[in-house]
Amino acid sequence: MATGFIKVLKRKLNSAFYVALRLVNYYPYYDYLHGKGEKVNLTPEYELEFTPEEKAFLKACAASYSYFDADYALGHRQKELSLYKLKDVTFFSNTGVIKMGDKLIVESGMSVDRLTRCKAFRDFTVMWPHSYKNGIYTTIQHSHWADNNISLWFIDSLPRAYILSQTIKEPVTLLMWKGAHPYQKHTMEYVLKDSPHIRIKYISKQHRIRISNFYMPSFVTSSFSGYLPPAVSNWLREGVWNSYDIVRSNPKQRIYISRSKARFRRLLNEPEVIQLLEKYNFRVIWSEDLDYRQQIQTFFDAEAIISPHGAGLTNLLFAEKAQVVEFHQANIIKGRYMLLSKGLEFDYSPIIGTDGDENEDFTIPLEELNKWLNSRYGSF
Structure with a gap:
């Protein structure tokens, strides 16, 4: 009985906090990276080809969900694999999302859909400020969904380490939340073992951190897609098998x-x-x-x-x-x-x-x- 009362009380307090934060414009709008920072392309984009049977299945997927953006029967574009070199960002340690100026950056949350459902929009616990003015920082973290979800870890998050391993040569600190599951720490540390200049720093989830120099790897996958380019999947498979x-x-x-x-x-x-x-x-x-x-x-x-x-x-x-x-x-x-x-x-x-x-x-x-x-x- 007491546990149920506490849960109800927490929900009401959270709701009151959300209303108060909205009144003071705590929730930021979003923006895209176009025209911001330096972009280093690792691979070009390309289109996948599907058989008629594959197209029919993917169309059925989209129809069952009513989402147009993921109707890959209309075509699936494998995005460029890129690294964005950015200045003066705010990093949300609970999600891996970044903000530039007063706007959250869509590409740091994969898509508008995922970004707007991200805790960075509503989590009032991310209050403790930090500032990293020296050095270069990066992340492969992908929101609260990947906390202990093997699909979001191995398909959405860890493949971003491939881009880091192939593009970064100078010393960089990779930020990752310290409560990550052991298999996440194990696989991440192993696939980056040949990149000793990429140092992993485990931090808590309660911070918004001002960072002077931030390298953001693009997402390899797209929304609702598990497709990985062969070069990425082969690198990841060999690393995990060996680990x-x-x-x-x-x-x-x-x-x-x-x-x-x-x-x-x-x-x-x-x-x-x-x-x-x-x-x-x-x-x-x-x-x-x-x-x-x-x-x-x-x-x-x-x-x-x-x-x-x-x-x-x-x-x-x-x-x-x-x-x-x-x-x-x-x-x-x-x-x-x-x-x-x-x-x-x-x-x-x-x-x-x-x-x-x-x-x-x-x-x-x-x-x-x-x-x-x-x-x-x-x-x-």
Whole structure:
């Protein structure tokens, strides 16, 4: 009872603070980097090509979400990989977002959509001022969503370290929040081990820091996309494999990733799915039962991966070469891992099920799965 009362009181106090901060124009507007600072381009932009089947799937993704910007059936542009050399910025340690003058910079939050949902717009705890006038600072941090989300870490955040490693030669301090998960610190420190001039400084999340010289790496990915250019994914894969001492001589296996222990997006006819998959020598795994090295090794050893949509599919990045089947609920279809598979040149097949219920739980058509299995491994 007391805990519930405290939660309600906190919500009311937060709401009152937000109203007060809005009245004094605490919330800044946003701006773009065009014409600001020096831009160093590492690679040019280019367009991806899709098959008719891929276009149809991506169009279904956009229709289920009603977001035009991510309708990649209309075309997917891989952005330039760039480093922006900026002067006099304010760094928000809770998000990694920066402000120049009185405006937040869109490119530091990936997109307008993500920036306007970012805590830098509303978090009154980021009050303690600091000033770094000497030296050069940078970050790969990407808002509060990547605090312990492997998808946002390995697809949105860590790839930015590739740009730093390829462009920066002088001493630079990389700012990262000190509460980062051990796997984040481990992978970040390892992929940058050959760049000793990039020093990592772990800081708290309660600061807005004035910085005289700031290098901002662009995001490699786009909103709702998991596509990574091969040069980036190869650099990242090799770094993570080596950091966890992955064994590369194990026999290949077929795996099904179950979400039965998750709180949502579970497969309602999973017993029937598993019964079918076991005929084709698929092994059932629960990612939450494995430590992170075991997850990486399991995916590296997989020649076929089947799973409902979920962040665990980020580990596709660490499969050596795999066929992928992803189950989607009909009313929320996401193309992130199709685009990740595209960049890795993996054979990818979506299977669309029923609409999800209030917990996003759904059923997939067994005949579609059986058809895919027969086409790869023959019929029983």
